[in-house]
Amino acid sequence: MDPVLYNKIVSIGIYGSAIGLILIGLYAVLVKKHLTKIVIGLSIIDSGIHLLFIAVGFIKGGTAPIFSPKGIELVNQGTAMVDPVPQALVLTAIVIGFGVTAVALSLVIRLYRHQHTAKIDHIKSLKW
Amino acid sequence: MKKAIVILLLAVVGWVLVDTFFQVNFGESRLGELEQQKTVGAFYLNNTVEKLTVANVVTAIVVNYRGFDTLGEVTVLFLAAAGLGSILYRRKEEGEHDVMVLNNSSQLLQTGARLIFPAILVLGVYVFIHGHLTPGGGFQGGAIIATGFLLMFMAYKDYHVSHNVLTWVESLAGVLFVTVGIWGLISGGSFLENVLGTGVLNDLVSGGVVPIIYIAVGFKVAAELTGVLETLLNFKTKK
Numbered sequence: 001m002d003p004v005l006y007n008k009i010v011s012i013g014i015y016g017s018a019i020g021l022i023l024i025g026l027y028a029v030l031v032k033k034h035l036t037k038i039v040i041g042l043s044i045i046d047s048g049i050h051l052l053f054i055a056v057g058f059i060k061g062g063t064a065p066i067f068s069p070k071g072i073e074l075v076n077q078g079t080a081m082v083d084p085v086p087q088a089l090v091l092t093a094i095v096i097g098f099g100v101t102a103v104a105l106s107l108v109i110r111l112y113r114h115q116h117t118a119k120i121d122h123i124k125s126l127k128w
Numbered sequence: 129m130k131k132a133i134v135i136l137l138l139a140v141v142g143w144v145l146v147d148t149f150f151q152v153n154f155g156e157s158r159l160g161e162l163e164q165q166k167t168v169g170a171f172y173l174n175n176t177v178e179k180l181t182v183a184n185v186v187t188a189i190v191v192n193y194r195g196f197d198t199l200g201e202v203t204v205l206f207l208a209a210a211g212l213g214s215i216l217y218r219r220k221e222e223g224e225h226d227v228m229v230l231n232n233s234s235q236l237l238q239t240g241a242r243l244i245f246p247a248i249l250v251l252g253v254y255v256f257i258h259g260h261l262t263p264g265g266g267f268q269g270g271a272i273i274a275t276g277f278l279l280m281f282m283a284y285k286d287y288h289v290s291h292n293v294l295t296w297v298e299s300l301a302g303v304l305f306v307t308v309g310i311w312g313l314i315s316g317g318s319f320l321e322n323v324l325g326t327g328v329l330n331d332l333v334s335g336g337v338v339p340i341i342y343i344a345v346g347f348k349v350a351a352e353l354t355g356v357l358e359t360l361l362n363f364k365t366k367k
Binding site: 058 | 130131134137138141142145146149150152153154155156157158159168169172173176177183184185186189190194197198201204205207208209211212215216218261262263265267329330349356359360
C-alpha cells in the first residue's frame, strides 16, 4: 500500500476517533438529563483529550520511552522513541480527571439525598 | 430546537478540532536531532540515562524534572478525597450502621475475592516499586491496590478499612515526599534535587530519590483511592 495514503488513513482514524470521543462526551454533557450521565460525559471528554495528546506525541516506528537492559546501544535507542512529554502530561491529566470525577459524583450523591432524584428536569429549585 | 443548537455547536467545535489536528502529521518526529536538544522531549531522552540512570523516561519527567508538579498533583488528589469526605458526611442516626452493599454477595465472589486479593496487592506494590524501570509507577500501582480493596468491598458486606489507618498512611507518605524535597533543598541547593547516588541503569536501586518518591506516591494514592471508594460506597441503613 502507498505509505502516504496509509499514513493519511491512520491519522484520520486516530485523530478522528479522539475528536469523536470529545464530541460524544460534549453531546452527553449538553443533552442528557441525568446527572450521572453528565459526569460520564465529562470523563469521556477526558479520554478523548488523552488520546489526542498521545497521538500528537507519537513518532512512527517509535517504542515506549523506556531504555531496555544492557547489551543494546543506548544512544541509538533514544532516536527510536516516542515523545515522552505528552505521556507525562497525560499521566497528570488522568489523575486530575479522576479527582474531578470523584468530586462531581459526590455532588450528585449529595443532590440525590436532598431532592430524591438525579434528573435535572425534576429539580425545580434549579429553574429560574 | 435545543438539539439543533447543540448539534450546531458540536459541528463548530468538531470542525475547529479537525481543522487544527489534521494539519499535524501523524507519526512525524517533532523532536529534532536528539543531540542538539532543541525540544524538551529531546533533552529528556538525551539526559535521563546519563544524568539520572532512570530507565523509564516518563517516570524521570514526572518524578524528577517535574517533581514539584507531582507534589501539587498529589495535593489535588488529597483535596479531592478530603472534599469527597466532607461533602458526603452525614451524621449516623439512631440504630443505623455502615454497610457497603445491602445484600451479601455469592459464595463464588466471596471465595474468589479472598483468593485474589493478596495477589492484587502484590501486583500493585510490584508496579510502584518498579516504576522507574518498567511501565507503571506510583499512581498506577496505587490504583491497582485500590481495585483490590474495591473487590473486597463488593464481596463482603461488613468489610471496612479503618479511616485512621488510611489517614496515617496517606499523611506519612506525604511527609516522606516533602522530606525528600527539603533534603534536596538543604544538601543539593534546590527543592526535590536528586541528591542520592544514581547507581547502575536498570538496577532496582537506581535513579537516586526517584524510587523513594514513587513508593511514597504509591502508598499515598492507594490510601486516597481506597478512602474515596469507601466514602462513595458506604451508606447508612437501619437494617
